[in-house]
Amino acid sequence: MASTSARPRVFLHVGSPKTGTTFLQDVLWSQRERAAEHGLRLPGERFHDHFLATLDVRGLADDPAYPERARGMWDRLAAEALSSDGNVLISHELFAGANAEQARRAVARLSGGAEVHVVVTARDHVRQISAEWQEHVKHRSAASFGGFVEGVRNDTARTSWFWQVQDYAGVLERWGADLPPERLHLVTVPPSGADPTILWDRFARTIGLDPAALDTELERSNSSLGAEQAELLRRVNLELGERLPLPGPYPLVVKNVLAHRILEARSGTRLALAAEDQEYAVAESRAVADRLGAMGVDVVGDLADLVPTTGSGAATDTDPYAVPPDATLLAEGVATIADLLVVLNERRAAVQRADDLATTAQEKPVRFALVQAAENRPVLRKLRSAYRLAKARRRGEQPD
Template identity: 80%
Template sequence: MRPRVFLHVGSPKTGTTFLQDVLWSQRATAGEQGLLLPGERFNDHFLATLDVRGLVDDPSCPERARGMWDRLVAEALAWDGSVLISHELFAGATAEQARQAVAALADDAEVHVVVTARDHVRQISAEWQEHVKHRSAATFDAFIREVRDDAARTSWFWQVQDYAGVLERWGAGLPADQVHVVTVPPAGADPTILWERFAGLLGVDPAAFDIELERSNTSLGAEQAELLRRVNVELGDRLPLPGPYPLVVKNVLAHRVLEPRAGTRLALDAADQEFAAAAARGIADRIAAMGADVVGDLDELVPVVGGATADEDRDDNAYAVPSDATLLAESVATIAELLVVLNERRAAVQRADDLTTTAQEKPIRFALVHASEQRPLLRKLRAAYRAAKERRSN
């Protein structure tokens, strides 16, 4: 039987991290339901985006990315059920790159292209934050102007947030019923709705999965985002990206320290909301004209203008840059939390050093003290040895 391969190719900030976390944290459950997530780990799908987009020759690109798309394809084609390859950065592929990627599967599999999509009032704010988390020093106002002034839609924002364009590039040549858009419900809606829509499309039972996971990649408040932006300005050429920036700034400062802090939600003013709504309506109309399969409702992509959305409970629709006094207080609190994180990591390194020293200087004592901790691993090793021995004997 030909496998059915779902290529979930975008878009960023449309619930992709949530959906990926649910499936990869319960990969065995997905497998039991006939859904393969190829690769050793989720990061392999990110590496595949680099491979597909022709970035593997960049010296900063991990060597493992080279040929990753072909490896995922080979694993997918060897499966006799459904397969999901999912990463939002596939949305950045050109038409030719997408065509070649799909062609690698099309002869031997039933290929389905999937895009998750959300209203653009939320997307513009979310994308600015994401850019700041990736070392951008552009202000919110400057980012909005760039989005609005890009009539040709050649910027990264429109490359990945023009959902119709993403579907056109990736779905070229596929039957309309194999090109899907899953709409993200309005802000404040039950998160199970998005999961049920996505799981239903994949053909797995939504109820079989636990979706009460710790949320990751959540939004920053206005104060936290502006503080991070100013840190990026101060860093200058230090901590480059690619390089140490994601490990130190994005993962620790942004995700660990700033995300949990309460802040003011970013908001577009009335004119920018009107722009976002008009752009979204045009995109929704193009998707409808394509005849693509819509899981949800295209009206959910067009924000209601003139009032706050449910997750942006505010009296004023205009964004105001946080004052220096506010940012000073935020900076002091952030430094304090960073010191706590630094101490936790120092303590972890010290414990590892102590264990290493004990193992070297007192190996017998180390073995006796830590024997109970090693038993589960030893059992797994013995089981693997017995299985290998049985295979050889057969």
């Protein structure tokens, strides 16, 4: 898509969670300069700024639990976008949680000086229900899988977080209320087992970027948990109680280290919906696809991707919501503790090296500079890394 206007063309990728967003964002932010060379600008200093902007848009930035930097972040990203030439992308899946008025205000901030487009990535609800339960558990939830599914089915008013962000038609209606349908883009995630680069190809073309411009061979993050690992994490959440609050240290310690670094790497039983729940999910997927078709939005991919074949992922011989036996969880827990100790030691060693480097740079700057130069290492980069690590530790944060 070549720009035909002198105004910047701003793409707001507003959701939805668990639709390959982390993969897409990792590709773009790991190659930000190359994307800029190909005509796509990512405003802000880093990807975290886009998360902070979701807080600002959703009226959460004043919460003292969040960084003060979140206040006014949407205006700062918008101002940078409006001062740009060509295509601009603002992307975070938590924008999907904005209500109609919040979304309208956010779009209005850009509409006067830019051609605004809204992009939603979407996946079938059979996969989304189990994926969202895992994500809830990674965010301190103690709800069982079966209880979560029951809650989704009973929410006929569509007021829960799940339906707020997973009703793709509703997300596009809120964010695109003041935009023509041709500027609303629905990018479908291909069926399970498909080449993940298909999603990248669809998304890149939508935002005006040559798919071949960036490397998609990256280490994957935010993978699924098996049933045993998810249940173990759920029980850890129960045991933690009010300790390690969210917002706060929980995502830094539990989500990023225990869930992503350790549990995701372990093999487990694939989660599946019971047959009747899968039929429900297929029916809901079909209903959303029909609404999207009636809206006349730009579909990149195929709406049929949102409607899987009934029976494709249902459990057969066993109850998919049965809790793994205690003996299985005990073995899983012991293995996880061992892996956790290894990770903690690796991080301790890394922190010690950074502390030693910072101390040398502070107490013996000339010697530090000479040694680094002799080893042909970028001095300023090492100093900056050591400084950022020490600063992050003082704030109790995990450095980038």
